[in-house]
Amino acid sequence: MNYSDRVNKTWCHSAPGASPQDYRELVRYATLAASSHNTQPWIFELEPNRIRVLPDLSRRCPAVDPDDHHLYASLGCAAENLLLAAQAVGLKGYCQFDVSTSGVVIDFEEATAVRSALFEAITLRQCSRSEYDGVPLAAEVLAQLQAAGQGDGVSVLLMTDADQKALVADYVAKGNDAQFADPEWARELKAWIRFNGKEAVLSGDGLYGPVMGNPAAPRWLGLLAMKGSFSANNQNKKDRRHIDSSSAIAVIYSEADDIPHWIEAGRCYQRLALQAAALGLRTAFINQPVEVATLRPEFACAIGIGGRRPDLIVRIGHGPQMPRSLRRPVEDVIR
Numbered sequence: 602m603n604y605s606d607r608v609n610k611t612w613c614h615s616a617p618g619a620s621p622q623d624y625r626e627l628v629r630y631a632t633l634a635a636s637s638h639n640t641q642p643w644i645f646e647l648e649p650n651r652i653r654v655l656p657d658l659s660r661r662c663p664a665v666d667p668d669d670h671h672l673y674a675s676l677g678c679a680a681e682n683l684l685l686a687a688q689a690v691g692l693k694g695y696c697q698f699d700v701s702t703s704g705v706v707i708d709f710e711e712a713t714a715v716r717s718a719l720f721e722a723i724t725l726r727q728c729s730r731s732e733y734d735g736v737p738l739a740a741e742v743l744a745q746l747q748a749a750g751q752g753d754g755v756s757v758l759l760m761t762d763a764d765q766k767a768l769v770a771d772y773v774a775k776g777n778d779a780q781f782a783d784p785e786w787a788r789e790l791k792a793w794i795r796f797n798g799k800e801a802v803l804s805g806d807g808l809y810g811p812v813m814g815n816p817a818a819p820r821w822l823g824l825l826a827m828k829g830s831f832s833a834n835n836q837n838k839k840d841r842r843h844i845d846s847s848s849a850i851a852v853i854y855s856e857a858d859d860i861p862h863w864i865e866a867g868r869c870y871q872r873l874a875l876q877a878a879a880l881g882l883r884t885a886f887i888n889q890p891v892e893v894a895t896l897r898p899e900f901a902c903a904i905g906i907g908g909r910r911p912d913l914i915v916r917i918g919h920g921p922q923m924p925r926s927l928r929r930p931v932e933d934v935i936r
Contacts (some may be wrong), residue, residue, distance in 0.1 A: 604809075611928050613683050619767065619846075621690045621711065624652055625931050630686035631721055632928045634678035634871055636736040636885075637671035638662055638793040639926040643679050645935050654680050655704035655936075657895030665780070665892055673703070673860050674912060677867025680705045685720040685875075688712070698861040705864060719749075722878040727925055729812050729883035732846040733918030737761065742880055743849065746917065749876035752869040754856040755912070757779075757927050758904060760795045761849045765904075769887070772900045774837040776889025779896065781833035795926075803928035814842050840887060847916035850887075854901070859908040866912035871914065883920040888913060900925030 602610075606748050611634065624647045631654070636642060642660035646653040654676050656669070666672060685693040691714035694707045736853040738746075743759055750757030758767065765775065780786045794808050795801040797817040801809045810817055818826065844850070853869050874884045890900040891911045901911050 602802065604728075604802055607802050607927050608925050609803075610658060612925055614721075614724055618698075619690050621687075621709075622693050623690075625935065626654065626691075627683050629931050630723055631679040631932065632684045632934060633726075633885040634675065634876065635726075635728065635867075636675035636678065637666055638790070640672075640675070640793065641929055642672045642675055643790045643934060643935065647753045647790045647935060650709050652683065653702065653704055654683065654707070655702055657934075662789055662793075664783065664786040667894070669893075670863050670912070671888075674867030674870065675858070676705055677864035677869075678863070678871040679867075680707060680876075681868040682723055683707060685717060685723065688714070689716045689720045690714055698864060701858055717787055718879040719875040720882045722875040725878040726755065726874050726884070727922065727923060729876075729920050729922050729923045730843070730885050730887050731883070731923055732843055733883060733916070733920035735846045736848060736919055738882075738917070739850045742882075745876055746851065746873055750851060750853055750873035752865045752867045752872075754862055755865045755869045756854055756856075756875060757869065758852045758854065758906065759849050760852070760904070766844050766847065766850055767776045769850050769890070770841045772859035772890035772896065772903065773840050773844065773887050773914075774797070774833075776895055777836045777840065778891060780835065780889060781831075783811070787817060787831070790826065791827065792822070796820045801927050805927050805933070807926065809920060809924060809926045812926050814849070814923075820902060840889075843846035843885070844887065845917060846918065846920075848882075848918035849916070850912050853877050853915070854906050854909045854911045855912045856909055862910070863912065868915050870915065876933060877917055881919070882917055883922075884915050884917050886913065888918055 628645045640660040642657045645653040686696045692709040693712035699706045796810045
């Protein structure tokens with residue numbers, strides 16, 4: 602199966618009338634959630650009336666995510682998709698953190714089926730790493746995004762004016778300077794890039810090159826091209842253009858810096874991104890200021906959230922659909 606066929610098979614809604622007991626289909630929707638470098642660091646355990654979403658620590662990214670924050674946020678993203686998919690087939694899910702596994706337990710009971718706008722947006726959401734049109738968002742749209750990004754101990758700060766966007770761009774540049782100076786970070790990123798469709802299909806994970814605006818190429822050629830263009834300076838120019846073209850920047854932040862809040866932050870991001878997709882908007886992460894540990898508290902103070910942890914930074918706007926990264930088969934993530 603080639604890349605296009607895999608994309609069409611992966612990013613599609615299931616046929617109407619799916620059984621509430623088909624937990625494998627719920628897992629498929631869960632795997633369409635966001636994860637750092639598209640590592641898909643999750644394992645699902647299926648039980649009667651219950652699904653566990655567990656961390657797959659073999660898929661850690663210790664250079665970009667040394668405390669596993671993004672890994673656990675990814676579990677929250679997957680859990681949110683799963684809850685929405687369950688609701689669509691007539692199951693109400695109750696989600697809680699399980700301290701014994703550092704994962705999520707979702708218990709189900711039968712309920713009225715509701716195919717919400719956020720559920721319908723699961724197959725639309727993507728991380729669109731492109732320039733947007735910069736058109737301001739209406740107040741009611743901002744209010745919908747604000748509401749979607751709120752959670753238990755987690756809030757969202759929306760920034761829309763030029764000075765705020767310039768501030769974020771400055772901190773993204775500082776993050777780029779730190780990350781590009783770290784050879785382990787560069788090595789880890791390159792390991793997760795799939796430079797062409799064949800690589801993407803074989804692995805089912807990672808960052809497909811065209812997702813980042815690069816042409817598909819043999820791996821040796823892709824690495825050679827990166828060697829010539831891979832620099833903080835080039836990335837800073839690109840990120841400033843992208844941020845300037847965005848209609849809003851969202852910072853999701855938590856009252857406490859622990860795994861349950863990281864998971865909740867992932868759920869809030871997923872709802873925010875799905876709400877944006879339902880409104881015809883694109884989103885993309887610009888997480889550099891929260892990935893560099895020494896920069897994170899300085900960024901938090903600069904945007905006015907004090908000692909709270911900034912979890913994720915997302916830019917929002919109208920833009921083109923980009924190529925999609927693939928997902929591993931459901932069989933590979935169920936235990």
